[in-house]
Amino acid sequence: MKRLDFGQLATFVAIVDAGSITKAAASLHRTQAAVSIQLKKLEEGTGKQLLNRSYNQFTLTHEGEILLSYARKILNLSEEAFNAISNEEVSGVVRFGIPDGYARAYILNSLKQFISRFPKIRIQIKNDNSHNLYQSLREGELDLILATRDPQESGGQLVRREKICWVAAKDYQLNISQPIPLALYEQGCAYRHNIVEKLNQNEKDWFVSFECQGVTGFDIAITNGLAISALSESLVKDEWRVIKPSEGLPDLGEIEIELHMSPGDVSEAVRCFADEIRKQVSNIQVS
Secondary structure, eight states, X not given: OOOOOXXXXXXXXXXXXXSSHHHHHHHHTSOHHHHHHHHHHXXXXXTSOOEEEETTEEEEOHHHHHHHHHHHHHHHHHXXXXXXXXSOOOOEEEEEEEOHHHIIIIITTTHHHHHHHOTTEEEEEEEOOHHHHHHHHHTTSOSXXXXXXXXXXXXXXXXXXXXXXXEEETTOOOOTTSOEEEEEEOTTOHHHHHHHHHHHHTXXXXXXXXXXXXXXXXXXXXXXXXXXXXXXXXXXXTXXXXXXXXXXXXXXXXXXXXXXXXXXXXXXXXXXXXXXXXXXXXXXXXX
16 A cells, blocks of 8 residues: 655645745755655655746646645644644744734634633734735744735745625715725735736726725725725625626736745744644635
8 A cells, every 4th residue: 555655745845835945944954955855755656746846936736736735634633633642732922913804804713712722822913914914024023924925925825815806885886987986905015006006007097095004994995985995705794795897897816815934943833823724714615
């Protein structure tokens, strides 16, 4: 019976999470050559190429994506089994960054359950836009962030992909022959950049009616008909309506949400919380 090697799977996951073999080697405290050999052995054992390699970067092949999903399950189950028979409770501090919209959509109902399971882990949460969270992670102020994907930021794990929807109040009548009032996050937000770029490309007039620092601003602006905006599907509230493509606004495509950990070795507490966030965000169902 053929079996996958546990160490090779762990190395494979470390490479994907780190974004490069060099960073994975540092996090595993091994040489770059040793990590490369482990990856090569895994590919030879499976008979499949797992990564498409190019200069200083890689992408997962189709088989690599499939194996990554199983590898994470195997490693998580191993960790769960160890914790189940261990007398030691996981403890420590997790400094976690997340935009407040994602916080409301993805972790509002899971934090209490996690804290009850790991009472000795202390969670410190920072709400900010993704651009600022990446900077905080680089500067060592955070251990883990959930953020909108930025092509310039490597090493993240894709945990969710969603369609971006134009939204308005239920009774809002859109008139694209007039300047469009927008509710937008501050400069630096990926959503804002995408919205503005697509409107300009389609020669639509617009103005910022409400510049928001958090979801409360969007609630006020959109619900009261002061402005429209565009958000990922899971952030759309029941009291809003999704603006149809036939109403003349450009398609905004999809948003990708990634989980990023600080480089190097991370604590057991951070790994446990990262596993929980990964599971919760991946499993959220959009109604």
